[in-house]
Amino acid sequence: xxxxxxxxxxxxxxxxxxxxxxxxxxxxxxxxxxxxxxxxxxxxxxxxxxxxxxxxxxxxxxxxxxxxxxxxxxxxxxxxxxxxxxxxxxxxxxxxxxxxxxxxxxxxxxxxxxxxxxxxxxxxxxxxxxxxxxxxxxxxxxxxxxxxxxxxxxxxxxxxxxxxxxxxxxxxxxxxxxxxxxxxxxxxxxxxxxxxxxxxxxxxxxxxxxxxxxxxxxxxxxxxxxxxxxxxxxxxxxxxxxxxxxxxxxxxxxxxxxxxxxxxxxxxxxxxxxxxxxxxxxxxxxxxxxxxxxxxxxxxxxxxxxxxxxxxxxxxxxxxxxxxxxxxxxxxxxxxxxxxxxxxxxxxxxxxxxxxxxxxxxxxxxxxxxxxxxxxxxxxxxxxxxxx
Numbered sequence: 001x002x003x004x005x006x007x008x009x010x011x012x013x014x015x016x017x018x019x020x021x022x023x024x025x026x027x028x029x030x031x032x033x034x035x036x037x038x039x040x041x042x043x044x045x046x047x048x049x050x051x052x053x054x055x056x057x058x059x060x061x062x063x064x065x066x067x068x069x070x071x072x073x074x075x076x077x078x079x080x081x082x083x084x085x086x087x088x089x090x091x092x093x094x095x096x097x098x099x100x101x102x103x104x105x106x107x108x109x110x111x112x113x114x115x116x117x118x119x120x121x122x123x124x125x126x127x128x129x130x131x132x133x134x135x136x137x138x139x140x141x142x143x144x145x146x147x148x149x150x151x152x153x154x155x156x157x158x159x160x161x162x163x164x165x166x167x168x169x170x171x172x173x174x175x176x177x178x179x180x181x182x183x184x185x186x187x188x189x190x191x192x193x194x195x196x197x198x199x200x201x202x203x204x205x206x207x208x209x210x211x212x213x214x215x216x217x218x219x220x221x222x223x224x225x226x227x228x229x230x231x232x233x234x235x236x237x238x239x240x241x242x243x244x245x246x247x248x249x250x251x252x253x254x255x256x257x258x259x260x261x262x263x264x265x266x267x268x269x270x271x272x273x274x275x276x277x278x279x280x281x282x283x284x285x286x287x288x289x290x291x292x293x294x295x296x297x298x299x300x301x302x303x304x305x306x307x308x309x310x311x312x313x314x315x316x317x318x319x320x321x322x323x324x325x326x327x328x329x330x331x332x333x334x335x336x337x338x339x340x341x342x343x344x345x346x347x348x349x350x351x352x353x354x355x356x357x358x359x360x361x362x363x364x365x366x367x368x369x370x371x372x373x374x375x376x377x378x379x380x381x382x383x384x385x386x387x388x
Contacts, residue, residue, distance in 0.1 A: 001366065003028070003035040004086035006101035008070060008093055009117075010053065011043040014259060015207070016284040017092065017117045020174060025049045027359040036084050038077060038097065040068040054080045056097060066239075070097035086110065088366055092117055094143035102146050111373040113366070114147035115172060116157065119302060122279035126210040137164055148369050151362065153282035154303035172362050174282050175355030176291045183293035183347065185261075185268035194253040194269075196232035200333045203270030203294065205263070205285045206277075208239030213299070216276035218248045219322035220329055231333050236266045267292035271339055272332045278319045280304050290314070291350035295342035297328045313346035 009017035021037070028035050029049055040058035043050045057075045058068035073096070081104060089105040089112040091098040098114075105112035121136050129136075144150045144166055151172035152158045158169050191197055202221075206212055221233055233252040235245065242254065258266055273289035273296040280286075282303035286296050290307065296314035298304040308314045315328035332339050 001033055001088070001363075001370070002084060002086045003033065003366065004081065004084065004089045004101070004104075005035065005037045005039075006072075006089065006091045006097050007037065007039050008041075008067065008095060008097060010037060010039045010041040011047065013041045013066060013068075014257075016174075016282065019284065020117070022047070023175060023355045024359050024362070025052070027356060028363075031363070033363065036080075036086070038072070038080075038101070040070050040097075070095060072097050072100035088113065088370060090115060091147065094120075094139055098143065102143075111148045111369045112146070113149045113151065113369055114144050115151040116144065116161065117153070117281055119157065119279050119281045122302070123211045140164075141166060148373070149365060151365070154306040156301075156305050157281050157303055170365055172365075173353065173358050174284055174287060175353045175358045176287050176350055177355065178291055178347075178350060180264050181267055181288050181291035181350075182264070183268050183343070185264045185292065187265040187269050190255075190265055190269045194232055194234050194255070195251075196234070196253075200231045200271040200336075200339075201234050201269060202231050202272045202274050202329060202333070203234050203236065203266070203289070204274055205236040205258075205267065205289070206275075207237055208235065208241040208245060210241065211277070211279045213276040213278055213320070214241055214245060216299075216320065216322050216325060217274060218245065220274065220276075220326040221249050221252070223323065223326040224330060224333070227330070229330060229333055231272075234266070234270065236263065264292070267294060270294045272297065272329055273314070274325070274329060275299075275304065276320075276322075276325060277304065278302065283307055287350065287353065290346035291353075293343040293347045295332060295339055295346055297325055297332070299325075309345075309349070313342055313349055 009015055010021060011018055037053045038056055040056050042053040042055045056070045056072055058070045061067040061069050089101050091101040091114050102112050121133055124130050124133055141164060149168045149170055151170050153174055161169060204217055233249055236255045236258050238257045255266060267289055273294045275286055275298045278299050278301040280302040286298060286304050286307045289296050290313055296308050298308050298316060299319040300316040301319045308316050310316045317324040
């Protein structure tokens, strides 16, 4: 089996999508499955599969310059694809690159599948584009329904897409490496640097951008500070909202962008994970916090609602309900025993999410698509023969 992936997200750009593909690439290599990526980003030589990436020409994305807009039409991908001869194509986003992948598959008569990683429609309200939601849904529906199967990361997301008439949806969840995301990584020196040696840390990890609802973190912070609650707000990550957050929360600690050991240690060094985002297709950072034994408080929306079991490994509140969110965070700050109990269960629940099992299921789905496509081709040939 040879698989061609068309994606805008690969290292060194780090987000939930690129981390998912890093895990998938490692699985495919271990199982001797041939693959190639077509992307504006290419990992360095520390990734064993870096030579399997064909870089696509691109320009910075206007809304967030850390991302890039691919230009496959001037990237001369044809010769590389002809040499590789994929059996199946997977696309990720309704971009020029995704459209190129779907068109290539149709032209060559090979099946194409898609994966839904980013809930673009939920971003519209943050950029004053709500009047375009109907158009946005039409574009997404038309794009993903061109694929023979679309993989979504959570049941909540699947249900929403079914309501919008998306077809042939399957779950491709997200795993976690519990040796890396572990309470054993808790680091007293990091806590000291943050000024939280003896007080609870309320932790946020991820991009510092509008669509993560970070004004709700500010709201929670201000409510708790007005009550003289003793805690340290810590942000791990970077983005354009950092100056705003620094201004609104002058005693918060900003660790900046972290990866690998630094990231794992920050997760384990938190006491409460606060994540108000309503735009997550899955919510990788929530799963990583839970795997690190840190109870989470989040909005009952998107994939986060599938990860947090209310009262078991954290708390869910209605989206944008800042007072309710502050109430749950307060409860966890005040009660170390409750934090420990919920954190222990969070770790147990996370053990159910094995990357090997999840990616093995994805490869089985590839096999189903290839089998169906082969049967369809055979049937078409038989019809043609009968017509002669």
